[in-house]
Amino acid sequence: AQSVTQLDSQVPVFEEAPVELRCNYSSSVSVYLFWYVQYPNQGLQLLLKYLSGSTLVESINGFEAEFNKSQTSFHLRKPSVHISDTAEYFCAVTFSDTGNQFYFGTGTSLTVIP
Amino acid sequence: GAVVSQHPSWVICKSGTSVKIECRSLDFQATTMFWYRQFPKQSLMLMATSNEGSKATYEQGVEKDKFLINHASLTLSTLTVTSAHPEDSSFYICSARPGAAGGAGELFFGEGSRLTVL
Numbered sequence: 302a303q304s305v306t307q308l309d310s311q312v313p314v315f316e317e318a319p320v321e322l323r324c325n326y327s328s329s330v331s332v333y334l335f336w337y338v339q340y341p342n343q344g345l346q347l348l349l350k351y352l353s354g355s356t357l358v359e360s361i362n363g364f365e366a367e368f369n370k371s372q373t374s375f376h377l378r379k380p381s382v383h384i385s386d387t388a389e390y391f392c393a394v395t396f397s398d399t400g401n402q403f404y405f406g407t408g409t410s411l412t413v414i415p
Numbered sequence: 416g417a418v419v420s421q422h423p424s425w426v427i428c429k430s431g432t433s434v435k436i437e438c439r440s441l442d443f444q445a446t447t448m449f450w451y452r453q454f455p456k457q458s459l460m461l462m463a464t465s466n467e468g469s470k471a472t473y474e475q476g477v478e479k480d481k482f483l484i485n486h487a488s489l490t491l492s493t494l495t496v497t498s499a500h501p502e503d504s505s506f507y508i509c510s511a512r513p514g515a516a517g518g519a520g521e522l523f524f525g526e527g528s529r530l531t532v533l
Contacts (some may be wrong), residue, residue: 344524
C-alpha cells in the first residue's frame with residue numbers, strides 16, 4: 302500500500318534555530334514529492350518539490366529537502382527559522398502509477414518561539 | 416505560478432440550506448479539479464475529483480447527493496453542500512493542476528472556503 306507519514310505533529314523551535322520536519326513514504330513505484338505550507342485560514346502553497354534530477358531541492362525562503370530513496374524519506378530542513386515560518390507543513394506524494402492522486406501526510410505544526 | 420481562486424472565503428448558513436462554493440483556475444485550463452475537506456488541526460481529505468464535462472468521482476464514504484459537484488467549463492468547478500447541517504462545517508479547499516490530467520506537476524490550491532452551519 303502507498304502512504305505518507307509525517308512523524309511529528311507539532312514542532313516548537315526557537316527563532317534562528319535549525320529545524321527538520323520529517324516525511325517518509327511507502328511505495329514500490331516511482332514517486333514525486335512535495336512540501337506545502339498552510340497559514341491559518343488559507344489554502345496550501347507549494348514550498349518545494351522533487352520530480353527528478355538532483356535529490357536536494359531548495360525553496361526561495363531558505364527551506365531545503367532531500368529525496369532519499371534508500372530511506373524513502375523527504376525531510377524538510379531550514380538552518381535558521383523565523384517567526385514568519387510558523388505554519389502547518391504538509392508533505393505530499395504522488396506515485397507514477399496513480400496519475401492524479403495526491404497523498405498527503407497528516408501535517409506538522411511548526412511554531413517558532415521568539 | 417498558476418492561480419486557483421475560491422469563492423466565498425467564508426460562509427455562514429442556517430441548517431437545512433444549501434451552499435455553493437466556486438473554484439476557478441484563473442490563468443490556465445483545468446480538465447480536472449480536486450475538492451478537499453479539512454477539519455481543524457488535521458490533514459486534507461480528498462472528497463472528489465471533478466472532471467470537466469463528466470460526472471465527478473467521489474471518494475469512498477463521501478455522499479454524492481450531499482456534495483454536488485459540477486465542472487461545467489475548463490476553468491470552473493462548483494461544490495454545492497445540500498441541506499447543510501452543523502457537522503458539514505469545515506474548511507473546503509479546491510485544487511487543480513495545469514496541463515494534462517496525468518503527470519506529476521504540482522497541485523495549485525485555492526484559498527479555501529470556511530463553511531459554518533448554524
